[in-house]
Amino acid sequence: MLIYKIFRAEEWAALQADGETRGAPVDLADGFVHFSTAEQAAETAAKHFSGADDLILLAIDADALGDALKWEVSRGGALFPHLYRVLRLSDMLWAKPLPLVDGTHQFPKDMA
Template sequence: MTTILHLAHAIAWAEAQRLGFYAPPSLDSEGFIHFSTEAQLPGVVERFYKHQPNMVLLVVEVDRLTAALRYEESEPGKFFPHLYGPLNLDAVVEVRLFAP
């Protein structure tokens, strides 16, 4: 099982469960949802989420995704997973409370 990770605000995740899908603002503004691998997560936390409270870590099984997933170069030599569509909730195999 190959998994990717996404940090979400707990309120946004609760809203996703009400709606039946997860579509953060980056989907509208950038056209995709940002994900990371387990190895990339510490750098993402340090850079973007170091002081963010009330976060959850979504563990997503790649084979269950219904939208297109692409690994794209975000920085020279660093390829991050990007999901080009809403995240279907049945692809989320685990939700962990997260405190950076």
């Protein structure tokens, strides 16, 4: 199963430069890296990145993260994937721009 992380351009650049990250400011504050499923990603973008046009969508294989990935209740009682270790560049399967068109983020058609 693929899970997704939305990063601002500067967060993505830092991950590329450093090879790993503890995440965005919200991740640092919460002590884990927040992810979304394909079904949750659009709502996450709308809620936490409204109007942002410099976003990158990262895809990660949830199974490859092992025991460091926990599924925990969050928004609306839904289970969200949370990573309790650094996110490594090597964890990532792909990264794609997440353009903003008429106020809505346009997700890739091939998200699964």
